[in-house]
Every structure is written in structure tokens, then in C-alpha cells.
Amino acid sequence: MNLLNKLYQIFLSEYAKRRIEKTILYVALIGFFIHLILIYLSKFSIVNFHLESELLKNPISAIYTPFSFILIYEVFLLIYYLPKSFTTYITKQYEIITLIIIRKLFKDLSALELTSNWFDIKGDLQFTYDILASIILFYLIFQFEKQGRQKPHPQNENEPRIERFILTKRIIALVLVPIFFSLASITLFNWVSDISFTSNNLPGFETINGLFFDQFFTVLILVDVVLLLISFFYTDKFHKIIRNSGFVVSTILIRMSFGVSGLISTILIVLAVLFGLAIITIHNKYEKNTLPNTE
Numbered sequence: 001m002n003l004l005n006k007l008y009q010i011f012l013s014e015y016a017k018r019r020i021e022k023t024i025l026y027v028a029l030i031g032f033f034i035h036l037i038l039i040y041l042s043k044f045s046i047v048n049f050h051l052e053s054e055l056l057k058n059p060i061s062a063i064y065t066p067f068s069f070i071l072i073y074e075v076f077l078l079i080y081y082l083p084k085s086f087t088t089y090i091t092k093q094y095e096i097i098t099l100i101i102i103r104k105l106f107k108d109l110s111a112l113e114l115t116s117n118w119f120d121i122k123g124d125l126q127f128t129y130d131i132l133a134s135i136i137l138f139y140l141i142f143q144f145e146k147q148g149r150q151k152p153h154p155q156n157e158n159e160p161r162i163e164r165f166i167l168t169k170r171i172i173a174l175v176l177v178p179i180f181f182s183l184a185s186i187t188l189f190n191w192v193s194d195i196s197f198t199s200n201n202l203p204g205f206e207t208i209n210g211l212f213f214d215q216f217f218t219v220l221i222l223v224d225v226v227l228l229l230i231s232f233f234y235t236d237k238f239h240k241i242i243r244n245s246g247f248v249v250s251t252i253l254i255r256m257s258f259g260v261s262g263l264i265s266t267i268l269i270v271l272a273v274l275f276g277l278a279i280i281t282i283h284n285k286y287e288k289n290t291l292p293n294t295e
Contacts, residue, residue, distance in 0.1 A: 246279030
């Protein structure tokens with residue numbers, strides 16, 4: 001138990017969160033300027049990188065680098081909030097996939113063709129889908145957080161069982177920390193190896209969108225299933241089981257979006273968040289309907 005608390009303080013305490021946040025922000029800022037410098041070195045032929053990629057063609061694409069580090073921080077926050085609040089943990093999943101779409105918008109902006117044939121150009125059409133999806137997702141996440149804050153009645157019953165459940169979630173969160181760093185390291189190593197030994201081309205934007213996150217969301221599906229199974233030890237209430245099951249389905253839909261592209265990917269993401277919102281809204285109505293009768 002002492003070892004668990006010590007590890008938790010090192011990796012997932014408030015102090016660790018502030019320290020990682022500060023580090024990520026500095027790295028994101030430095031990464032942005034380095035990427036920007038590389039773009040202009042390539043643009044003015046000062047340095048020939050022997051690489052063909054959209055990442056080195058437009059200064060707007062430099063925003064991709066800091067956004068990538070911000071997304072890494074959001075993944076850490078997802079792990080951080082897992083033991084504290086299950087709804088916040090799910091919210092972070094939705095925020096991550098929304099930020100991925102926002103990041104992708106910067107690529108779309110750099111390649112827009114402002115002509116009267118807007119809806120005939122694939123890139124412009126995808127930009128339209130993404131910008132509409134980001135607005136819809138922003139609103140859906142707002143509603144989800146609003147529903148997540150609703151607590152119809154105090155949760156002080158079976159306090160020891162709740163504390164055990166929180167302890168279990170802490171253990172899962174600590175297990176996720178090395179998995180997170182391992183996946184990030186392996187992804188970076190494979191990416192660099194592919195560039196160095198197999199190709200003169202950097203991955204395209206669609207490939208980069210799936211780097212790390214498709215694997216990480218696969219891990220999240222397994223985590224959600226484990227949490228669902230563990231929750232059976234602490235509650236037999238139908239609406240809570242359905243809520244937890246619904247969140248698993250929502251995470252699976254997000255994971256599926258990485259396997260496709262274009263409009264289908266966007267629809268899957270919006271559907272995932274919409275489904276999660278519907279589940280938690282109905283769950284809260286169940287909670288209100290099951291308030292203890294004081295008459």
C-alpha cells in the first residue's frame with residue numbers, strides 16, 4: 001500500500017501534473033519554432049532534407065507539432081483523472097479526438113482551394129466536414145460535462161466499497177503510465193526508422209493522425225471493459241451497468257474512426273460522442289427516478 005501511494009505521488013499527483021504540464025508547454029513551444037525554422041530552410045533551399053511531405057511545405061503545418069504535444073498532455077490527463085472521476089475520464093477521450101480533428105483543420109487550411117467549385121474539391125469538402133464536426137463535438141462535450149456534474153443524491157452509501165473501487169482505479173491508472181510511455185516511445189522509434197531506412201517521404205497527415213492514438217484507444221477499450229467487469233462487484237444497478245457498457249461502445253466507435261478516412265471517420269467520431277451523451281443523460285434520469293421515497 002505504501003509503495004502504491006508513493007508511485008501514485010510520483011506519477012499522478014497534483015504536483016506531477018503541474019510539472020508535466022509545464023514541461024509539455026515548453027517542449028511544444030520549442031517544437032513549434034524548430035518546425036517553423038525547418039519549413040523556411042526547406043522553402044528557401046538553404047537546406048535540402050531529401051524529404052517530400054506536406055509537413056515541410058506550409059508554415060501553417062508547423063502548428064501540427066505543438067498540437068501533437070498538447071494531445072500527449074491530454075492523454076496524460078486522461079490517465080490522471082481515471083481514479084478521480086469516471087465521467088471526466090470519458091470526457092478526456094472525447095476532448096482528445098476533438099483536438100485531433102482541430103489539429104487536422106490546420107492541414108486543411110493550408111491546402112484550401114478557394115474556388116466556386118468548393119463542393120467538388122475533396123480537400124475543401126473534408127475541411128467543411130471537419131469544421132462542422134468540431135463545432136458539434138464542442139457542444140456535445142459541453143453537454144456531456146454538464147450531465148456528468150449532476151449528482152441526484154449523495155453517494156455515501158457503502159463507503160468502504162467505493163474506496164476499494166477508487167483504489168482499483170488507481171492501480172489501473174498506474175499500470176497505464178508505463179503503457180503510455182512505451183507506446184509513445186515505440187511509435188516514435190518506428191516512425192524515425194521508417195524515415196531513415198525505408199523511405200524518403202515523411203508520413204502523410206492521415207497517417208500521422210493515427211500514429212499512437214489508434215493503439216492507445218485500443219488499450220482504452222480494454223481498460224473500459226476491465227472497469228465494466230470490476231463495477232459488477234460494487235453495483236448491480238441496471239442503469240449503471242448500461243452506462244458503463246455504453247461508454248465502452250463509445251470508445252470502440254472512436255477507435256474504429258482511425259481505421260477509415262473522410263466523412264465516415266468524422267461521422268463515427270460524432271456518433272461516438274452523441275451516443276455517450278445519450279447514455280449519460282438517460283442514466284441521470286434513472287438516478288433521479290430512483291431517489292429514496294421519504295413519504
